[in-house]
Amino acid sequence: MPVLFSALLPPEDVVEEIAAALGDPRSGLRWEPPERWHITLAYYGPDDVGTRAAWLGERLAGRGGVDVRLEKAATFPGVLWLTAVGPELTPLANAAGADAEPRPYRAHLTLARFPREEPGLAARWTESLQSFTSRSWRATEVVLMTSERERGGPRYSVARAFELDRG
Template structure:
């Protein structure tokens, strides 16, 4: 069974904004390629795509789209990420199952990874991206994603897409 999670995928122009803000990235961090950028709503682990899709479809039925904007960088141990602004996102994430996870939900978009014992590697980027703000967009789709291990890092694929009400 594949590993599954649900996510919002940033629009192409927002991906372009992030890419432009990052510029040259030759600094020892392991950068996530733009095709893997996403905002996780909930992680499910190994699960059956059909079963999880039916469950998620019921949980998202009738839910409206949410306004999202990416902002300044921050870190978790070993992870550099962009914060996500949008108060409507947390209720959507909880509907998608984020509340079942042991840690509190923290909306973010992972940019890079670095050794936990070297937090200074990311310090330049938290400073460089302190004023970053993407345009706000209306997320009207939730993707059920699969994650497969590959030599160059995980490969994410969209298994199903759920439309949110556009109102």
């Protein structure tokens, strides 16, 4: 059974904004390639795509699009990320199942990973990206993603897409 999660995908011009802000990153971090950048709404673990898609479709029915922007970098242990900001993000994530998680939802886009015992590796990036702010966009689609382990990192694929009301 594939590992599943739901997410918002940033538009191409926002991906380009982030890539330009990063420049040519080198620093001992394991950088996520832009094609894997996303804002996770909820993580489901191993699950049946059809069953989870039906469940998610019901939970998202009638929901409107959400305004999103990415800004300053921060870290979790071992993870460098950009903060995702938008007043409707948490309610959308909760509708997608984030409220079932034991820890509070924190909307973010993962940029890189580093050894947990070396938090200083990310310090230069949290500082240099402190004033970063992307343009705002209206996310009008939630995707159900599969994650498969491969050499070089996970491979993400869109299993299903759910359109949100554009109003």
